Amino acid sequence: MGVIWDAVVEAVQLIGSGAPYLFEIIFLSLRVSAIAVGIAMIVGIPTGYLLGVGRFFGRRLSLVVVNTGMGLPPVVAGLIVFMFLSRSGPLGDLRLLFSTPAMIIAQVLISTPLVTGVTAASIASVPLELRLQARSLGASWWQEAVLTIKEARRGVMAAVVAGFGGIISEVGAVMIVGGNIEHSTRVMTTAIVLEARKGNFGTALALGFILIGISFVINGLLTTLQQSGARYER
Amino acid sequence: MSDKTIPLILAESVCQKYRRRVVLDIDRFEVFEGETHALLGPSGAGKSTLLRIVGLLEKPDAGVVSIEGREVTHRSRSARMMMAAVFQKPYLFNGTVAENIGYGLKLRGVSVAERSRRVREIVGRVGLDDLINASALTLSGGEAQRVALARALVLDPRILLLDEPLSYLDPLIKRQLVADFSRILRDSGVTTVYVTHDQDEAMVVADRLSIMHEGRFVRTGGVDEVMGLPTNEWVADFIGMEAPIRGRIVGLKDDVAEIDCSSVAVHAITSLPIGTDVVVGVRPEDVTLFAADGLPASSARNILHCVVEAVEPRGATARVRMNAGGLHFAAAVSRASAQELQLEVGSAVVAVFKATAVRVGAAS
Known part of the structure; x- marks a missing residue:
């Protein structure tokens, strides 16, 4: 128990001291994941809308691909990006490996299916009649899409939160493509692995607390959104 | 002025299949300016499908829809702008009663001031003055359906499409609303297609009606003529006659x-x-x-x-x-x-x- 208690005390002291090393890692983690989830939103929400409302050839296969992507192990995503960005890979000339953009690309690969899949499910739950109602009142396809996403906004927000939650806490992909380079690509999860291996349990635990805190906020938000529930009709 | 010899709505040789099953197969359906035409029939008769097709909300497998003699399709947004629909469930959007009623006006780029004026005017006509700023999702079924009607009428449409608008309401509210809907439709003079499976409702609101069965018209004419004179045994049974x-x-x-x-x-x-x-x-x-x-x-x-x-x-x-x-x-x-x-x-x-x-x- 002694080692655990010592680690807890050290972690609290570290967070309280505002150590620059700690906050550099936290901010990089948040920056990388925020940019990645932003890109995932730009790609995933329109795609999710089309998959949610569309009746086109290949829709079912597309949904299977997206749903499979939702369960893509981060380490596999990292491996794929690594192979593409490595010197001998098709995008090797971009020299992005072991950089922040490489980590962002890997996290986009992980979070986009999550945002797309959850968005598609929430859009599909908006009754067809509501879209017909909008159309019957003169809405163009674009206005109809905006209204539908607005009506499904709780589900769409949950998709974004799920996408963010899925990448802020992953370690496999960013470790492979980022390399865990100090002051460059070290993020919370890779730092926890490193500090734990070095025996610096206090630092690892401090980062762990913060990660749990962020996860708590995200899940609290998700739960609140799910509990509030959307009603489409009376 | 509209030409009274040309139907405002005309659907010809319209056929629709769902999963290879024919759900609608009609030779001709016409509605003239200012009349309320009820589509009456049991569930699955094809009434709502026909309404959605003439409302340009659904593409038929075959057939032609014309509005004022001009052929239109489900892509003809200008023709769709002449219409407004009220469905079985009101499907109110998140927002206030006023925001819901003003939705179609907003889509048409009507100014905020004009929108507000027209919304206030219409809530008076449908008896919702006190609820104009209430959240639309807190309304009772009857109130919500009034909002849905107001949301359609505020657009001053040439054609109003009503798809079983009262079927989910309890009998007391339904009786009140049938009378109100009938009065409001008569006063507004709007051309209406009214889908219902309720004969009493059809007889109150309609000028003309068509009885549908298995995707086809089995009887069309004036209300008294159709409801008082069955032409075959199925129609007789449906309208409660020998x-x-x-x-x-x-x-x-x-x-x-x-x-x-x-x-x-x-x-x-x-x-x-x-x-x-x-x-x-x-x-x-x-x-x-x-x-x-x-x-x-x-x-x-x-x-x-x-x-x-x-x-x-x-x-x-x-x-x-x-x-x-x-x-x-x-x-x-x-x-x-x-x-x-x-x-x-x-x-x-x-x-x-x-x-x-x-x-x-x-x-x-």
Whole structure:
């Protein structure tokens, strides 16, 4: 128990001291994941809308691909990006490996299916009649899409939160493509692995607390959104 | 000014299939400016499908829809802008009553001030003044459906499409809203297609109606004509009448025709000439029953001695099926009357109905 208690005390002291090393890692983690989830939103929400409302050839296969992507192990995503960005890979000339953009690309690969899949499910739950109602009142396809996403906004927000939650806490992909380079690509999860291996349990635990805190906020938000529930009709 | 000879809505040779099953197959459907045309039929008759097709909300597998003589498709947004629809469920959007009602105006780029003025005006017409700023998701079913109607009417549409707008409401609210809807539609003069499976509702709101069955029209015409004169057994059963009565006009005196129906004389008002083979119908509600030994002093031209063939309880009323010398027809009587007359199979009664209550059509 002694080692655990010592680690807890050290972690609290570290967070309280505002150590620059700690906050550099936290901010990089948040920056990388925020940019990645932003890109995932730009790609995933329109795609999710089309998959949610569309009746086109290949829709079912597309949904299977997206749903499979939702369960893509981060380490596999990292491996794929690594192979593409490595010197001998098709995008090797971009020299992005072991950089922040490489980590962002890997996290986009992980979070986009999550945002797309959850968005598609929430859009599909908006009754067809509501879209017909909008159309019957003169809405163009674009206005109809905006209204539908607005009506499904709780589900769409949950998709974004799920996408963010899925990448802020992953370690496999960013470790492979980022390399865990100090002051460059070290993020919370890779730092926890490193500090734990070095025996610096206090630092690892401090980062762990913060990660749990962020996860708590995200899940609290998700739960609140799910509990509030959307009603489409009376 | 619109040309009254050209239907405002015309659908021709329209066919729609869902999973290879034909759900709609009609030759011609037309609605003229200012009329309320009800599509009446049981569930699965194709009423809502037809409404969505003429409302340009669904693409038919075959056929043509024209608005004011101009061919249009589900992509014709300008034609769609002439219409507004109210569905079974109101499907109100998140927001206030005012925001919901103003949604279509906002889509049309109407200014905030003008929008506000028109919304205030319409909430008065549908009786929602007190709820204008309430959240739309907190309304009762009846209030929500009024909002849905207001949301459509505020656009001042040329065509209003109503798809079973009252079917989910409880009977009390439904009765109130049927009367209100009828008044509002009449006052606004808007051309309306009204889908319903409720005959009473159709008879209150419609000028003309079409009865649909398995995706086809089985009867179209004026309300009294369609609801009073079945042309086949299915229609008769659906509208609550006995099978069509066939006969021939054998006499005409003071505008009252004498029709020989299975050797029983029935008197009716008709302009058809003597010798015409006809179909005759009388609605059960227009028939009054008396005890066989108590012949009434009545000015009614049709007084028939009948034998009761069946007594079927129908809620507050009973439907009495009778045979008058081979002529089969029915009467609707209150439960109290049924008890008083001691109606049972084999009872002898006298059925009385006026010549004006008898619908007559030329036999095809």
